[in-house]
């Protein structure tokens with residue numbers, strides 16, 4: 001029940017689906033969780049009554065069981081008839097760890113990021129191949145923004161090479177003030193600096209798009225905002241194009257195969273305008289450029305929490 005767990009909680013509430021949430025497990029004390037569900041610096045005050053109960057917490061009268069077990073194998077949800085477990089700690093993404101959830105007999109485990117050793121299936125890109133997998137590795141917010149854009153470009157043009165820079169708000173996997181961190185730059189004060197660091201989305205994208213192997217480079221640039229992100233894709237094509245052609249491709253896709261996943265705006269937005277947007281990516285039509293007919297620069301905004309949780313919601317409705 002970190003940022004993603006609590007954002008998904010709010011989305012379930014908004015969509016009148018919270019009654020499907022029967023149990024949560026987090027290492028933070030229950031009172032702390034209730035407080036963080038009620039008061040959220042990005043999403044505002046929760047529009048629901050939430051109280052502590054003997055077994056957990058009740059939201060508008062719907063009771064949710066709460067446990068606080070740091071080890072998956074000690075979580076006892078066996079008699080709760082659970083269909084799906086959402087593994088949202090970000091810690092147990094390897095097959096051997098995520099598999100431990102099956103001690104509670106769910107039909108599915110849904111991760112909230114990508115895994116090193118479970119095939120990544122992205123909604124709107126290759127999700128059909130993931131629907132029957134016992135553990136679903138849906139990629140992270142960046143992959144979910146970038147992969148549908150890449151798939152659409154690739155459908156129309158051969159891609160020669162690609163650079164991705166994701167300009168993104170800070171997360172709990174950085175330090176608030178300077179401190180020790182194994183990725184050194186992640187240990188620098190998150191709200192004080194522009195912090196570039198390597199991201200590991202390249203191998204994930206290469207697995208989704210084998211024809212792009214050795215053609216992708218990626219970087220993440222963390223900036224002092226608490227939420228909201230902008231992915232910049234610089235793509236070298238093997239065929240000529242124009243800004244109008246690129247836009248018309250995405251306008252079509254946003255009404256068809258990428259409906260509710262990727263869209264395009266011609267408004268002069270900034271990152272705070274993307275908050276609470278449901279899409280995985282919103283292409284900024286004012287910033288697209290094509291140089292020499294073959295070098296395309298595309299920028300796509302995304303709410304790394306809310307947009308991503310909509311994709312988790314898509315998974316939950318379809319598995």
Ligand SMILES: NC(=O)c1ccc[n+]([C@@H]2O[C@H](COP(=O)([O-])OP(=O)(O)OC[C@H]3O[C@@H](n4cnc5c(N)ncnc54)[C@H](OP(=O)(O)O)[C@@H]3O)[C@@H](O)[C@H]2O)c1
Nearest residue numbers: 001002003004026027028070089090112113141172304305
């Ligand atoms: N934030 C985003 O924008 C975003 C977007 C897409 C995907 N993701 C992915 O989603 C995952 C979670 O990210 P997040 O931003 O939500 O992180 P987060 O806010 O740090 O949430 C992780 C939660 O897991 C809890 N936790 C830690 N160890 C635990 C354990 N052993 N058992 C049970 N709970 C435990 C943490 O508790 P404490 O706080 O008490 O340590 C925290 O509440 C990551 O893999 C991330 O890459 C994040």
